Amino acid sequence: MIGSPDVIIVGGGVxxxxxxxxxxxxxxxxxxxxxxxxxxxxxxxAGGLWPxxxxxxxxxxxxxxxxxxxxxxxxxxxxxxENVSGLVILPEIFRKFLQNSNRLFPELSQELFELTGxxxxxxxxxxxxxxxxxxxxxxxxxxxxxxxxNMDGLTVLSPEETxxxxxxxxxxxxxxxxxxxxYQVNPMLLAEAFKRGAIELGATCxxxxxxxxxxxxxxxxxxxxxxxxxxxxxxxVNAAGCWSARLxxxxxxxxxxxxxxxxxxxxxxxxxxxxxxxxxxxxYLVQKAHGEVLIGSTTENVGFDTSVTVEAMQSLxxxxxxAVPLLKHVGIKRIWSGLRPGTPDELxxxxxxxEVSGYFNATGxxxxxxxxxxxxARVVAQCVLSEETEFERTPFLAxxxxxQVGSPIQPGK
Amino acid sequence: xxRRQVVIVGAGPAGMAAAVTLCRxxxxxxxxxxxxxxxxxxxxxxxxxSQQSGSNEVLKDTRGNQLHRQFQQCRxxxxxxxxxxxWGIYSHRQVACNGPDGCQMFAADHLLLxxxxxxxxxxxxxxxxxxxMTPGAAQSVVKSHGVRPGKTxxxxxxxxxxxxxxxxxxxxxxxxAAIVETARRRDLWRHCPGLFWDLAMFxxxxxxxxxxxxxGIPMMWGQVVTCAxxxxxxxxxxVAPCNEEGVADPGQARTIPVDTLxxxxxxVPRFELAQLAGCEMEYREAMGGWIxxxxxxxxxxxxxxxxxxxxxxxxxxxxxxxxxxxAGLAIANSLGRLDxxxxxxxxxxxxxxxxxxxxxxxxxxxxxQVREGLTKLATxxxxxxxxxxxxxxxxxxxxxxxxxxxxxLKVMTRLGxxxxxxxxxxxxxxxxxxxxxxxxxxxxxxFSFRPPTQPICLGDLLADNQTxxxxxxxxxxxxxxVKNQTL
Numbered sequence: 100m101i102g103s104p105d106v107i108i109v110g111g112g113v114x115x116x117x118x119x120x121x122x123x124x125x126x127x128x129x130x131x132x133x134x135x136x137x138x139x140x141x142x143x144x145a146g147g148l149w150p151x152x153x154x155x156x157x158x159x160x161x162x163x164x165x166x167x168x169x170x171x172x173x174x175x176x177x178x179x180x181e182n183v184s185g186l187v188i189l190p191e192i193f194r195k196f197l198q199n200s201n202r203l204f205p206e207l208s209q210e211l212f213e214l215t216g217x218x219x220x221x222x223x224x225x226x227x228x229x230x231x232x233x234x235x236x237x238x239x240x241x242x243x244x245x246x247x248x249n250m251d252g253l254t255v256l257s258p259e260e261t262x263x264x265x266x267x268x269x270x271x272x273x274x275x276x277x278x279x280x281x282y283q284v285n286p287m288l289l290a291e292a293f294k295r296g297a298i299e300l301g302a303t304c305x306x307x308x309x310x311x312x313x314x315x316x317x318x319x320x321x322x323x324x325x326x327x328x329x330x331x332x333x334x335x336v337n338a339a340g341c342w343s344a345r346l347x348x349x350x351x352x353x354x355x356x357x358x359x360x361x362x363x364x365x366x367x368x369x370x371x372x373x374x375x376x377x378x379x380x381x382x383y384l385v386q387k388a389h390g391e392v393l394i395g396s397t398t399e400n401v402g403f404d405t406s407v408t409v410e411a412m413q414s415l416x417x418x419x420x421x422a423v424p425l426l427k428h429v430g431i432k433r434i435w436s437g438l439r440p441g442t443p444d445e446l447x448x449x450x451x452x453x454e455v456s457g458y459f460n461a462t463g464x465x466x467x468x469x470x471x472x473x474x475x476a477r478v479v480a481q482c483v484l485s486e487e488t489e490f491e492r493t494p495f496l497a498x499x500x501x502x503q504v505g506s507p508i509q510p511g512k
Numbered sequence: 513x514x515r516r517q518v519v520i521v522g523a524g525p526a527g528m529a530a531a532v533t534l535c536r537x538x539x540x541x542x543x544x545x546x547x548x549x550x551x552x553x554x555x556x557x558x559x560x561x562s563q564q565s566g567s568n569e570v571l572k573d574t575r576g577n578q579l580h581r582q583f584q585q586c587r588x589x590x591x592x593x594x595x596x597x598x599w600g601i602y603s604h605r606q607v608a609c610n611g612p613d614g615c616q617m618f619a620a621d622h623l624l625l626x627x628x629x630x631x632x633x634x635x636x637x638x639x640x641x642x643x644x645m646t647p648g649a650a651q652s653v654v655k656s657h658g659v660r661p662g663k664t665x666x667x668x669x670x671x672x673x674x675x676x677x678x679x680x681x682x683x684x685x686x687x688x689a690a691i692v693e694t695a696r697r698r699d700l701w702r703h704c705p706g707l708f709w710d711l712a713m714f715x716x717x718x719x720x721x722x723x724x725x726x727x728g729i730p731m732m733w734g735q736v737v738t739c740a741x742x743x744x745x746x747x748x749x750x751v752a753p754c755n756e757e758g759v760a761d762p763g764q765a766r767t768i769p770v771d772t773l774x775x776x777x778x779x780v781p782r783f784e785l786a787q788l789a790g791c792e793m794e795y796r797e798a799m800g801g802w803i804x805x806x807x808x809x810x811x812x813x814x815x816x817x818x819x820x821x822x823x824x825x826x827x828x829x830x831x832x833x834x835x836x837x838x839a840g841l842a843i844a845n846s847l848g849r850l851d852x853x854x855x856x857x858x859x860x861x862x863x864x865x866x867x868x869x870x871x872x873x874x875x876x877x878x879x880x881q882v883r884e885g886l887t888k889l890a891t892x893x894x895x896x897x898x899x900x901x902x903x904x905x906x907x908x909x910x911x912x913x914x915x916x917x918x919x920x921l922k923v924m925t926r927l928g929x930x931x932x933x934x935x936x937x938x939x940x941x942x943x944x945x946x947x948x949x950x951x952x953x954x955x956x957x958x959f960s961f962r963p964p965t966q967p968i969c970l971g972d973l974l975a976d977n978q979t980x981x982x983x984x985x986x987x988x989x990x991x992x993x994v995k996n997q998t999l
Contacts, residue, residue: 135919137960216913217924287923295914306917366970367931389926406603407963409617416973427971432931433962434600 101305101330104130106483107323108336109310109346112141113286113469114461115338116293117476118483123300125480130332131294131302132323134309138405140340140468143363143437144286145385145393146220147376148204148470150197151253151278152227154189155243158281159361159466161229161380163398188246192494193446197467199490200474204284207473214299217292220285220388225264225375226252227281230422231274232379240276252279267372267423283376283385286469293476310339312349313458320350320458334483336459341403341438343448343462352454355500356463358403358438361396362411364419367430373423381418391432394419398466405436441465449475449495450482459483460497516542516591518843519607519620521598521785524552525576525829526821526836527626528583533840535586537849542591542618544598544609546966548656550583551576552628553648554829556655579833600963601788605816610968622816622843625785626836629800629822631776632882634940635896635904636889638740639775647677647774654684661686662772666749668692668737669776671880675720677774678729688729689768692751694758694777694886696734699879706875713830713872736760738889740773749773758883777882779826780939784961786824789817795954798877799825801939802958808863809842810835818843831869838862887944897937899930907941908948916949918942918957931967934959 101107106122108115111133119131145159152158208221231237240255247253254277261275262268298304314322314329322331339346341358348354368390377384385393397411412434420427440463442448448463461479464471474490481488518534520527523545534541543550549557555576583590596611605623609616631646638644643662647669650661664687667678678688707714724731732751738760739750752765781800787793791804792813803825804812810820820839821832841858844850890896892905907925915921918928918938927941928934934941938959946953 291920291923298914306920364970389929404603407600408602409606409608412973416970420970420974427974428969430931430967430969431964431973433933434964435962 101130101132101303101325103322103331104128104303105333106130106336107132107330107332107334108338108461109323110338110340110343110462111135111290111294111304111306112139112338112340113144113290113293113472114340114464114475115336116290116297117472118336118338118461118479119297119302119304120293120300121476121480122483123297123302125484126301127480127484129297129302131297131304132308132310132325133304133306135307136342138341138358138360138403138436138438140361140437140439140464141286141290143361143435144469145363145383145395146284146286146289146387146469147227147281147383147385148201148283149227149278149281149376150194150201150467150470151247152229152281152378153467153470154194154197155246156188157229157276157278157378158227159378159383159396159398161378162382162396163466165380166398189445190494192491196474196490196495197470200471201280203473204282208284211292211296215292215295217288217295219289219292221282222284222388223282226277226279227378228261228265228375229276229278229378230261230268230272231276232272234273236380237274243276253277254279265373265375265377267425268377269422269424271421277375281376283387284469285388289469289472293472310346313346315350315455318455320455334457334459336461336479336483338461340462340464341440343440343460347460350455350458352452352458353500354448354460354462354497355443356440356448357400359441359465360399360401360404360436360438361466362399362407362415362434362436363393363395364412364415364431365433366392366394366426367432369429372425377422379418379422381421382415384419384422392419392423392426392429397436403438405438407434407436439465439468443500447471447475447495448497449479450488450492450497452497514616514618516618516620517847518542518622518624519544519605519618520624520626521545521607522552522626522628522821522823523547523550523583523592523594524626524628524821524832525555525579526628526823526832526839527552527624528555528579529833529836530624530626530820530840530843531590532579532582532586533837534844535589537840537844539844539847539849540589540591542593542620544593544596544607546595546597548594550592550594551580553652555579556652558656558658575830575833597966598785599966599968601785602963603790605789605814608963610966610972615968615972620816622818622847623789624818624820624839624843625789625823626819626821626832626839627782627785627823628832629779629781629826630935632778632780632800632939633775633936634777634886634889635894635937636737636739636775637891637894638742638746640895640898641740641742641746642744643742643746643771644740644773644775646776647674648776650772650774651677651680654680658684660684662770663687664689664770665772665774666690666692666737666751666768666770667774668749668751669774669778670694670882671778672717672720672876673776675717675724679720679723679727681774682727682729686772688727689770690730690732690751691724692732692735692737692749694734694736694754694883695879695881696756700733703875703878706878707872709868709875710872713869736886736889737773737775738762738765741767746771746773754883754885756883758885759888760885777886778880779822781826782823784933784935784965786812786817786819787958787961788963788965790814791817791819793958795958796825797953798874799827801953809859810839811842827869827873831866831873834862834866834869838866882943884943884947887940887947890944896941897927897930899928899932899936900926902927907944911945911948916945916951916956918959921945922959928959933961933965
């Protein structure tokens with residue numbers, strides 16, 4: 100029923116759907132194969148488009164780095180990170196990648212809406228606000244200004260200026276950092292729109308189909324195995340998210356991608372309350388298009404366990420009520436978790452590998468998968484077609500890990 | 513962590529019977545229930561004695577009264593957390609609940625889910641008007657608050673429960689204009705032999721029919737309420753005859769003025785906690801839909817998680833009570849409080865009774881089956897998802913553009929994304945998708961529930977106003993001497 104398409108994409112999250120769309124646009128016959136497993140990161144994403152925020156650790160990265168620092172502390176590791184305030188800068192090349200990708204959204208949302216009728220709820224708001232509760236965090240903003248001298252619009256706000264943008268914020272804050280141009284989107288609708296767009300352009304989509312493994316002959320991946328049947332194709336794209344290492348392993352390829360759990364809390368729908376995306380050192384908050392406030396997120400290295408924990412709920416709730424006190428009396432609609440595809444250096448793994456031909460990675464999106472998806476999709480499609488990529492791909496190739504990989508690597512170590 | 517040996521969720525017939533059984537075997541159970549008093553929906557007690565609508569109550573609930581008495585006798589041994597809603601089940605049988613004492617979390621060695629069922633509602637034009645409610649809601653209003661829901665009512669849908677509610681409304685002083693039953697009288701005759709499997713139950717049903725006649729309530733077989741009319745509230749119900757599939761014939765419709773319209777088409781197991789606990793599920797049309805897979809001792813696929821009563825398949829209060837007893841014995845046995853020989857002995861007796869009841873039930877289910885034509889009642893503008901205010905046309909558009917599975921339809925249309933998580937809309941919508949896309953209902957898929965399954969506020973989870981870590985473990989077994997007092 101799948102036939103023998105030019106390209107098989109394994110994984111129907113935002114990345115797989117995006118690659119399917121970009122390939123279908125280039126008249127490639129694509130089959131997208133998806134098996135819904137609990138924990139897919141696209142369904143548990145806030146949909147934050149925070150390229151600078153994430154690459155300097157002011158988005159959900161604050162929580163990530165706090166978690167890592169706490170882990171180091173408890174491990175009594177000598178190399179413990181000194182800076183617990185959360186400023187960890189990712190390579191500049193990755194920040195540029197995210198910024199370029201982010202710039203694609205206005206046009207992309209229009210294009211997808213015209214093609215599919217799906218509105219991805221791209222919402223330009225006030226930007227990303229990082230709330231400052233204590234004096235020492237101002238050091239962080241100074242550091243930031245030094246690191247990003249050309250960063251337009253990065254502003255340090257007084258409490259009064261902050262409340263002007265966001266009147267419902269706590270009176271406890273002593274300032275904030277505003278990153279303009281950092282907005283949000285509905286991640287599930289983005290994936291759906293990519294998928295529908297791909298189908299509209301001739302791709303086929305196969306739901307609830309489990310790929311047992313890759314078919315490798317010598318130094319070539321020739322297809323995939325489904326239910327003991329071989330399905331041949333010109334190339335396979337591994338977009339299996341946190342499960343991508345398992346898929347790669349079936350072709351004896353090592354890929355250091357591991358699940359990093361994030362728990363999130365979603366409130367009931369509220370009238371328009373928040374103008375900006377909010378980040379604090381305890382949680383981030385985003386009000387979605389239908390009025391719900393999404394509160395994220397933990398960063399936990401617990402394998403493929405998708406359960407949620409009381410401790411996490413409490414810490415997220417405390418962080419959010421501290422930032423926006425009126426939330427205390429607001430109802431919770433859902434609490435759930437997703438498994439981000441993490442990598443040791445927090446950068447995605449894209450493009451071809453040295454060991455085999457006919458195989459391409461499109462994985463490792465970790466906490467920036469949504470914002471990175473438009474450009475990721477294009478770059479991977481260009482790799483598959485051996486075209487010149489519109490963004491330098493070398494920093495994202497699996498080859499950067501050398502041969503030392505294989506088993507999941509502890510994040511932060 | 514608050515460890516408990518046995519946590520029972522639900523104090524209806526199944527939960528009460530299990531609690532009583534466990535107490536008699538010397539195990540102290542914790543019973544968590546959302547109502548102020550035990551009894552569940554079927555054996556619901558009035559909030560206080562003066563509200564007893566039944567000085568002229570014809571229906572002496574003897575089974576219910578007996579169970580209430582037994583439960584009362586064990587109240588010293590039972591930790592009964594009333595007014596507490598369970599809103600989540602986490603790994604290792606952790607039960608999260610919220611009540612007057614705030615949020616609490618219990619880790620149970622054994623968890624018995626006796627959550628019961630909710631009513632199957634099928635959207636039709638006008639069903640969101642005030643005055644339209646489920647028979648169960650009308651029953652609650654009369655039974656716990658002693659309040660009449662209106663002056664003139666129609667009780668409609670399918671199943672013997674309609675008779676019970678019609679009589680309760682009648683006895684509370686409501687004029688019941690008609691009982692509108694989708695099943696046709698000939699369906700009853702055709703499956704009549706099967707109903708002889710349980711003569712006592714058959715006689716009980718016949719008794720209800722007799723009292724309905726005596727009360728002068730017209731019984732309209734083979735008819736369906738197609739529409740509720742009214743501006744600010746329901747003023748009339750449109751009733752039309754239907755065929756075997758439940759498809760109404762609008763040509764023969766007639767309008768009956770009412771201010772209360774009670775409609776439901778049987779019951780759907782309340783399975784969301786079992787799903788959250790990770791239990792393997794299966795689809796059984798005759799049992800009301802998705803239910804957890806269980807072995808003959810009512811154990812689910814998750815060790816230490818048991819299910820009894822309608823939550824494991826709709827079969828009514830008597831079966832629920834038997835299953836509750838069985839689950840109680842099985843738990844006592846696995847705790848080593850009841851030797852296996854005795855357990856096997858009592859299990860055989862119970863399973864014979866259950867088998868008899870199930871054969872009766874099968875015949876009853878064939879009479880009162882959920883008919884496919886009911887999914888055609890909704891018109892374009894009928895709201896089908898009340899939480900998200902989605903019209904039937906919007907959902908149909910979602911189905912047509914590829915939302916043929918629960919997950920994709922949810923993402924596309926937001927169906928079931930509201931606070932009820934699809935409890936209200938999904939059973940009917942799953943059938944509608946199945947009909948439109950020529951799939952079986954089980955292929956459309958189940959809805960995945962996420963905590964909280966009952967409303968809680970962010971403030972409820974704040975560490976300073978809750979008791980999550982302060983409670984201590986309670987003793988889990990009592991001495992045999994205490995146990996015998998209750999027998």
